[in-house]
């Protein structure tokens with residue numbers, strides 16, 4: 502073991518060389534993935550009227566793991582009719598009883614947590630430790646939290662009565678498939694609505710497995726319906742006349758299209774869209790702690806996170822030291838098989854997303870930023886990208902402006918808090934931000950001046966079902982989580 506120091510470089514590195522390798526630590530639980538998933542409409546698994554299915558590819562090895570029904574407009578219509586019929590009964594179910602259903606769903610998900618974690622990792626590519634320790638427990642926590650609200654709605658808004666909206670249409674992305682489903686379904690049911698939901702086309706499996714949890718919980722048929730497919734199915738879902746509200750999580754481009762197409766329809770709308778968060782480190786911050794927060798902020802879930810801290814703003818006086826520590830930390834990240842419990846960075850969700858990341862990284866090089874990647878070997882099969890830092894980034898670079906949605910961090914510097922705020926807010930997005938400093942007063946100043954729905958202080962990527970989440974500007978509007986998220990699914994009379 503050698504300790505490397507340098508006068509110009511204050512960071513120290515422990516070099517273990519080839520002294521030892523990690524033993525493989527594969528997760529072995531059975532995911533129970535079926536060879537084919539049909540639609541879930543009115544409590545039944547039904548073949549699509551299109552008679553078409555599409556392949557679900559595991560990004561871990563680029564192999565087909567299942568096939569998924571392609572829902573057409575007639576299927577979407579059947580799902581809405583089932584949800585509308587179910588609404589007439591479900592709205593009369595007492596809050597206490599609705600709460601019991603939600604509670605049962607949460608417990609059943611906990612019972613099958615390992616199975617769901619493995620399915621989520623195989624389907625989406627995220628490391629098993631993240632599916633196991635974050636996605637599945639957090640999804641269950643959202644059902645528990647909203648089970649608690651269901652019988653207390655009369656106390657949520659004193660003097661006003663909270664009424665369900667009716668049938669809500671929901672569309673979710675591929676980065677947190679099960680968790681986004683929980684964010685959408687739990688508050689909708691707690692308020693007495695019924696649901697038609699579409700998962701993303703690359704990650705439909707845990708949604709369709711979740712149908713079996715709804716069945717086991719005895720949820721009445723039609724209260725929750727799942728239609729699978731890609732953009733055309735989503736288009737049919739958001740524009741269906743029976744929808745009283747649309748809740749969409751996904752890209753800003755699609756969110757804008759939806760907003761345009763719903764204008765004048767009278768439907769309620771919530772949009773949870775993209776982000777380009779600034780993670781801001783002041784020179785009085787606990788630097789090692791900040792480095793961990795920066796790493797977590799950008800490499801959690803391969804950077805497929807809407808609130809990823811993808812722009813690092815670091816105070817000029819400590820910029821060299823922070824970059825040096827980040828480069829060292831980068832070398833210790835393990836990239837590879839997401840089913841291995843040692844893996845920090847798993848597979849990129851799809852070939853298409855890998856191409857997008859590659860193209861943006863190439864633009865960073867072409868525009869003059871300096872790239873830093875560790876030398877790590879990537880699996881031969883599947884979709885993988887090494888953790889990447891860019892220093893010398895300017896505000897006009899594409900990698901500083903566009904959402905990369907991958908493990909790529911753009912580093913910029915600032916001198917004063919005012920400059921940090923100006924640079925952080927210089928983006929069309931406004932979803933999240935991070936502030937690292939020893940001074941409470943600076944945290945308060947920054948969090949009131951940053952145009953971001955969530956500002957984390959001396960931490961990053963912390964979530965709780967009781968805490969509302971959502972954006973400003975092109976990151977969308979409306980909140981999910983907390984009382985604020987609950988009220989998005991109700992009319993106050």
Ligand code: NAD
Pocket residue numbers: 672673674675676677699700701702730731732733734735736739750751752753755756758759772773774775776806807808904906932971972976977
């Ligand atoms: P996407 O917009 O391509 O797709 C999202 C969903 O919309 C998918 O289910 C897709 O099939 C569907 N869809 C596509 N075209 C549609 C259309 N015309 N009408 C209706 N539905 C349509 O986004 P994505 O690539 O799946 O997800 C990544 C994006 O999601 C990123 O921009 C990320 O920031 C964002 N995101 C935001 C949040 C948040 O809370 N703000 C959370 C997670 C992800």
